[in-house]
Structure formats: structure tokens, C-alpha cells
Amino acid sequence: MYVRPIVEYNSIIWSPHLKQDIEAVENVQRRFTKRLPGFKKFSYQERLRRLDLPSLELRRLHCDLLWCYKIIFGYVDINCDDMFEFRISTNTRGHKYKLFKKRNTSSLRLSFYTERVVNVWNHLPSDLVEFTTLTAFERTIKLVDFTDYLNCV
Numbered sequence: 547m548y549v550r551p552i553v554e555y556n557s558i559i560w561s562p563h564l565k566q567d568i569e570a571v572e573n574v575q576r577r578f579t580k581r582l583p584g585f586k587k588f589s590y591q592e593r594l595r596r597l598d599l600p601s602l603e604l605r606r607l608h609c610d611l612l613w614c615y616k617i618i619f620g621y622v623d624i625n626c627d628d629m630f631e632f633r634i635s636t637n638t639r640g641h642k643y644k645l646f647k648k649r650n651t652s653s654l655r656l657s658f659y660t661e662r663v664v665n666v667w668n669h670l671p672s673d674l675v676e677f678t679t680l681t682a683f684e685r686t687i688k689l690v691d692f693t694d695y696l697n698c699v
Contacts (some may be wrong), residue, residue, distance in 0.1 A: 550602070555608045557611050563657035565697050568603055575602050600688075603696050608687055610663045610672075615683050618643060628662050633668075641672040641681055666695050 580592040616622045631646040647664045676682035
């Protein structure tokens, strides 16, 4: 798609959190896929499945997780301690890179990157997601079902 890089540019910073805004961005891909020859009669979910395309919301979530991985494992020049706090726990469930989620009293901060990515990151299944390399991580997060974290399915 020609428009997708524009729609996804800097999504770490501007990622919409209101359902109406998520749907407005998703409508760009919805309209484009509907105009493809032979796809008009299918639902949006069926068009995505037939074209092997993820929703734009899911792509933004994957991008958030990739940036989280890059920050935690030092792939970008950002101090991880400025962004995240590791959870110190003896709990053996899940992966060993869990992050601490600070308690917020303001709803304004809930849409910030450092807040919205923590729950998803902490719930990544350790038996499915590989943390060994960035490419392995990117490949394996595509296998995870994130429907619980998506607003517009």
C-alpha cells in the first residue's frame, strides 16, 4: 500500500486510543481493500484474511512491542531506566523480562507509549515468543493472538 507508511509513521508517539480515532485510521485500509477487484463483496475481516494483511491497529501494536524490545535490549540509544522499570518478582509465570506498571491517577497518561505497552508486553506467552534476537521476536509475536488488546476487531 502506498498510504500505509504515511498512516503508520511515528505511530509509537501518536497511536490513537479512542475507538472513533482507531476506526478512522482503519477506514483508510478498509476503503482501499474494498476497491480491489473481486473483494467488494467480502467483509473487512475476510478481505484482510484473503490478502494476508493485519489490521492497522494490530500493526501499531506489533510496532509498539518491537520498540519495547529494542529499548529493553539496547538496540536504540534510549536509556531503558528512563522508560521502564523491571518488575522484581519471584513469580515463575511468563517470561523473565516483565515490566512494572506504575499506578496512574490521571486518565491522560494511559495512552502514553510507556503505559499502553506494559500490559501487552507482560502477557506475552513465554512458550510462543522468542526473546533471543530481534528477528526471532518479530517473527514470533506475529503468532500471538492479541484480540484482547485490540479495540476494533
